[in-house]
Amino acid sequence: MPELPEVENTRRYLIEAGLPGRTITGADIGWAKTIQTPSLEDFVLGLTGGTVQEVTRRGKYLLLKLGHNGSKTGPTLVVHLGMTGGLRIQPAKQPAHPMVRHTFFLDDKTELRFQDGRKFGKLWLTNDAKDVLPPLSVDPLSEGFTSKVLRDGLDGRSAPVKALLLEQSIVSGMGNLYADESLFLAGISPLRPASKLSLKEISRLKDGIVTSLTTALEKYDQDRKGHWPDPAMGLSSWSIPREKTGVCPRCGGPISMIRVRARGTCFCPKCQK
Numbered sequence: 001m002p003e004l005p006e007v008e009n010t011r012r013y014l015i016e017a018g019l020p021g022r023t024i025t026g027a028d029i030g031w032a033k034t035i036q037t038p039s040l041e042d043f044v045l046g047l048t049g050g051t052v053q054e055v056t057r058r059g060k061y062l063l064l065k066l067g068h069n070g071s072k073t074g075p076t077l078v079v080h081l082g083m084t085g086g087l088r089i090q091p092a093k094q095p096a097h098p099m100v101r102h103t104f105f106l107d108d109k110t111e112l113r114f115q116d117g118r119k120f121g122k123l124w125l126t127n128d129a130k131d132v133l134p135p136l137s138v139d140p141l142s143e144g145f146t147s148k149v150l151r152d153g154l155d156g157r158s159a160p161v162k163a164l165l166l167e168q169s170i171v172s173g174m175g176n177l178y179a180d181e182s183l184f185l186a187g188i189s190p191l192r193p194a195s196k197l198s199l200k201e202i203s204r205l206k207d208g209i210v211t212s213l214t215t216a217l218e219k220y221d222q223d224r225k226g227h228w229p230d231p232a233m234g235l236s237s238w239s240i241p242r243e244k245t246g247v248c249p250r251c252g253g254p255i256s257m258i259r260v261r262a263r264g265t266c267f268c269p270k271c272q273k
């Protein structure tokens with residue numbers, strides 16, 4: 001499932017593929033339920049003629065700011081990649097991947113194609129992205145994401161820290177895989193009640209979060225360079241093994257696979273306390 005590094009990789013891909021400055025001349029929406037707001041008809045009408053001003057990200061959401069008729073103010077196309085979504089910009093004449101559900105026609109004979117095998121992706125067109133986004137913490141890749149911010153998010157919460165790391169209002173963009181990796185890097189058990197973490201541990205956890213995300217992004221940056229124009233949409237960018245026979249890269253002991261709030265969780269019981 002795309003998490004912050006995958007969505008940020010997609011954002012960087014779209015910029016490098018030249019999306020800013022392109023005008024959307026129409027759209028073919030193959031699965032109407034993907035459109036959250038407004039109606040399908042108004043969605044396509046509102047997009048058409050819009051020039052992409054910038055591509056930004058909030059948590060796991062991509063924001064394509066559009067401007068109409070030379071104006072810089074216009075609606076924003078908000079994209080959530082869901083479980084299996086990915087975006088490509090390809091020449092119109094190139095055959096489309098069979099899992100492309102939606103196509104946005106661009107003014108240079110290319111197409112922005114939204115692949116979405118399981119159809120869990122979502123699209124919104126809105127004048128203010130705040131109206132459609134859930135509460136999101138400051139971005140964990142920004143300078144504003146400090147130990148204090150993380151402590152405030154976890155403060156007084158007795159739930160297992162792993163479960164809380166998945167709350168987008170505490171660490172926006174975090175998902176299951178990078179939550180496990182962050183806890184592994186920090187040496188903290190996913191089952192620890194968040195309110196019982198010391199300040200030192202929270203500081204280590206914050207560092208683990210930042211390291212897990214930036215390490216993944218570096219791999220994606222290299223992959224885009226090496227495999228352009230068709231870089232990977234997903235890479236395994238974590239150090240903790242995610243299979244039953246896995247061995248801890250730190251101590252050589254067996255990895256435990258458990259469920260925390262129904263989410264598959266991998267950790268080393270020896271290294272993570």
Ligand SMILES: [Zn+2]
Nearest residue numbers: 248251268271
């Ligand atoms: Zn270990």
